[in-house]
Amino acid sequence: MSPDDPGHDEVFRLLVDTVEDAAVFMLGPDGRVVCWNTGGERVTGYCATEALGKHLSHVYLEEDLASGLPQRVLDEAEQQGQARTEGWRVRKDGSRFYSRTLYTALWHPDGRLRGFAGVTRDITARRETEARLxxxxxxxxxxxxxxxxxxxxxxxxxxxxxxxxxxxxxxxxxxxxxxxxxxxxxxxxxxxxxxxxxxxxxxxxxxxxxxPSTELHPCTLSSVLHESVDLTAALAREREVQVEVRAEPGLPRVPMDPSRLVQVFQNLLANALQHSPRGTTVRLTARGLADEAGPRVECLVMDQGPGFSPEELPRVFEPFFSHRAGGVGLGLAIVQRIVEEHHGSVSVGNGPEGGAEVRVFLPAEGGVNAAPDSGGR
Structure with a gap:
């Protein structure tokens, strides 16, 4: 059977419909779908009747459309015979999936472009597994x-x-x-x-x-925060900077080594105070979170100083990295190490109105309101 035989497309359709784990399709020279298998519906959400006649760009993201990526891929396939592309695509329901696609140019015997054959695989799960690894x-x-x-x-x-x-x-x-x-x-x-x-x-x-601490015991976080404030009070007076603490009522208890966590917030407050102009305020807040990551407590230290420069951000947790005159460069490195000992995470950034922000997330015991914290010392 020759490629131009009318029965050729039927044989192709029957063949590709047996492939269920990938979208196998044919495009006309203009990039519009002329054949679509059942695997295409599983991958993209579009059944054959919905996909036929649509341009291949219907699964591409807006930023890819703006950059002309779909047409560039077809141009490459036409010039080189094949083109591969990989990236995020969008399903019919608006959800995104990460795919890898191979386009192959198809030709008439007389050399005219007939269209393109394409195979798309959803590799979202594989990519996430590789990223976690x-x-x-x-x-x-x-x-x-x-x-x-x-x-x-x-x-x-x-x-x-x-x-x-x-x-x-x-x-x-x-x-x-x-x-x-x-x-x-x-x-x-x-x-x-x-x-x-x-x-x-x-x-x-x-x-x-x-x-690292091997034994963590559930304790109230408010006492840790207030002790850290007490330990930096002399520096706050010297710098003429106010320290404001706001702990949400009903915070859950956090499994911790209290003395180690005091070191975390003492370091963060000292760093914020040393970079704060006189007459400003350093704020320390704590609130409970309950989301897909489980019950957690988010602590945020904010100052009104110059914030982190773009050059600093990737390196702030490196030991001995410091731009402050006389700084040792161990404060944030110690913070990160202790927080990770507590199975938490820490990140840095700048506030929308300027100033540095450091967020600490700590896993909590039970639900957000499971173990009320009186807020006292």
Whole structure:
């Protein structure tokens, strides 16, 4: 049977209708559907009578139509014999699916373009599985790296701590004897400042290198938030910045190591205060969420400072990355590590009116109103 035999299309239809896991179709030279199998209905939602006569672009997204992608694909198939395309498409009901399609040009014996044969497969589930696998592999690689780095920095910090204590004690003795002298006072002040920075660095390294908490117990989050505010009160007074806390009534309890979570919000508040102009307000809010991810608590720290620059955003959680003069660059790295120990997540961004925003999501015990939190300390 020749390709131009009238019975050829019938044989093609009977053949492709046996394929149920893919849309197999033929297009005319103008890109309109002339043959559509039952698999096409399963993939796109359009039955054969609805699909016939439609242009292939009817399943493409608006942005693809605006860029002329459908016609480019057909042009490539005509010029090269075949063209492959992959991306998000839209079903009849408006839902999206991720597909991979092969277009093959068909020709009359005299060399005229007859049309195109196409095969589309819905690979949404496969793509999501591959994405989850990549995320799991990246998380495993990152955790192994952090574990090795944590052990290294904790060891270094431990070895440095003893001589640093000796330097601090010597400085105190020197200050007691010579600190009142105008000749020595500037040097004592400078040494105190630098020793203080080293103490902060050692504390950060030891915190970052601390082994993950293995036991988490359900506790109220309000007490953690208020303790963090108390610990940063002196910095807030020094910076002349107000700290406002708003915890939604009825928050569920969160499985936690309270001292570790206090470190999280102390770091976030300190970071916000250090970047806030005088006379502004840093806000810390907490609310319960109940969605497909399960019961969670969302905590948000907002300041009125300059916010994160586009160059900073991809790197803010990297250890030792800091644009602040005198900054160690461990604050947000420690935050991320502790939050992940609590099976939560943290993200950063900028508010619609400026200023930085840091969101912390923590899994909660039970429903949003299952364990009322009095909001006290």
């Amino acid at each position: 990549r995320e799991a592999q990246e998380a495993l690689r990152r955790n192994e790296l952090l574990s090795r780095m944590g052990a290294l920095v904790a060891g270094v910090a431990h070895e440095v701590r003893n001589p640093l204590f000796g330097i601090s004690a010597t400085l105190e003795a020197f200050d007691a004897r010579f600190g009142h002298s105008p000749e020595h006072a500037p040097y004592v002040s400078m040494l105190r400042r630098e020793v203080s920075r080293l103490h902060q660095l050692m504390h950060g390294l030891l915190t970052y290198g601390r082994p």
